Amino acid sequence: MRILLLRTWITNIGNGFIDKGARATVERAFPNAEIIETSGHGNMAAARRTKGLLPNLFSSRDEARYGRLYKDNNDSPIHGVTNIAELVDVDLAIFPGCILYEHALEKYYKVFKKLNESNVPVILLGAGGGDYSKDTQRYVRQFIDEVEPIGLITRDSDAYECYKDDIPFTYDGIDNAFFIDEWYDPPSANTDYDVATFDKIEAKVQSPRQLIHADHFPVEQPYGDIWQKLKKMKKQWGLFQQDNYFLSDTLEDYLFLYANTRVTHSDRIHACIPTLVYGNRAQFWFETPRAALFDKVLSEDITESPVSLDSSVISRVKQEQVNALQKASKEMK
Template sequence: MSDKSNVAPRVALVCGQWGQNIGNAFFNIGGDYVLKRVFGEGGVGYHQDQPNYRTLHNKFKGNPANYVDFIRHLDIDYLVLQGPVLNGWMRKSWQTTFKALRENNTKVILLSCAFFKFDDGEISAVKSFLEDYPPALISTRDSRSYGILEEWLPSVPKYNGIDSGFFLNRCVAPFNVREGVRYITKNFDRYPEPEILTSDPGANYNSKKVEIEGEHYWLSVPKFLDSQSHKGKVRAYLADVFDRRKLGRDFNGKMVVRLEHRFFPHMTHKIYRQPNATASDEPWTYVNIYANTDFTLSDRVHACVASLCFGRPAMLFTPSPRQALFGRVGVSDIRDKLVSLDLERLDHEQEAEIGWLRARV
């Protein structure tokens, strides 16, 4: 029997930008699991994302002139892109690469993909690009994206799939915490962290009344901080400098663990200003924490994804249209209250997506 341990992978999964958003790692790891179920353990490897997709850079300017686009030199059968890759700068990021791959007979798969803003300009730009460079397969992560793509490119198979981050519970085995350790998780990178109050704090706060563990609380943020944070990413970071609140270490006798998904640029004054805080450029620390939490409150989509797939309740605080991926797994009301996933339904969705992909590669 021949030794296949040294056989090179034939499927390149685009990954990276973990430092600026560790949530990318969550769906990268989940996507790796999906593709290995489809192509086999030795069939899949990683390759970096394009460098124009980085924090505080005008993505429409494209990749640096001296960037070596090494993907085109790989002897592979498939290149796989994930996440909100259906964006307005898709052509600037990928046209040169896709053209070279087509000349090399390498196919492209869009796995667990989605639009970024869902506006008319973005949709038109993506449609034009995909007509020029049609992928071999498209699987979306939310029904809104699928509804837009469904009638495009009739010859390209399409599937109304789920976010690859929802496969984390199958491919990462988190540590357990010690007996008696109880905590909740709060992760607010962009918007101010809400305080959990037992009464309405009044007109100077934006508040939402929610039920937590059988009791009603007000989740409240100062109006000034809240309004500034919605005026753009730079304004949000500037507003954070003026957040003088001293937030609590615990809630109902449980520790409050505060995570930051943006490790780079490393804004130490922001990350560690409040107690029980941490940030890392690797994903496993985060998965361990989300997998054992009593519940998660976050403005990060994938903080909620990671918590939910391990059976932990979560509530989301962001107006981003990328929240559409939660409707696909039956928790579209995640911005209104703490929600939990039906894990049997999730298991069915996971197997259905893998089965669909296997039948078409």
């Protein structure tokens, strides 16, 4: 069996952890399958190109409401982008991550249309949304009606409750990044340290050890607006003035940090998840509905103090996710 793994875009390091964690899940579920990874980076770049360096005048929800997944807009920049996903023959397509809202779905519409024409079934794996408002749910259900995915394995219970009745097979699962330790086993560090990864807020973290300040936005977003560029420049200028500022263009370097830290403090969910799965402690410092994905695997509140994973719990729920993916594939005709 040939499986297409549809990645989104790595301008945020956490997206890479989702992609590679998804690959590890697929490899466990289908050990004999050929996995073809393709990126949606071109789709995202094309969508942003029309904005150029000017500030965004409309939210992506406005674009989605009027663009209807770019269905009828052949002049859309996304329409002209070629994706590897459209150039290969596969038996199954898997789309992982925080994709259940217009920011991701609109950019992949052309690819999904081609998959539909080729009768390739689609499974949404470790899926969640940026929010679960009525507008977002309406948009996602429009996508479901048009693309007709055969399976949905969510990363949090909110997504499951929203869409459990809309797709033939659904499962209340976990985030793909909980599998990242099966993709990469980092070497040991020669010193003790803690990590502070903050991209959204400023937090005063106290540590008895060396404190490494990591940045999860190492890659410039293509065609971003000038205000976002200036904001990023200001943030990085401040970080460069600190000791132990960390920036890299490889997932493995970040995973080394999180596998060897004693504690990670972060406003990034996907700085906390790898820290936890490698057996270390993490504290999450940001209020967002996406944090609900921790509820499945933690008995303590990760926003109150540093916590750790119960290895027996995470081992069990990961195997259950693998089993669910196998069951979802049986919906293939």
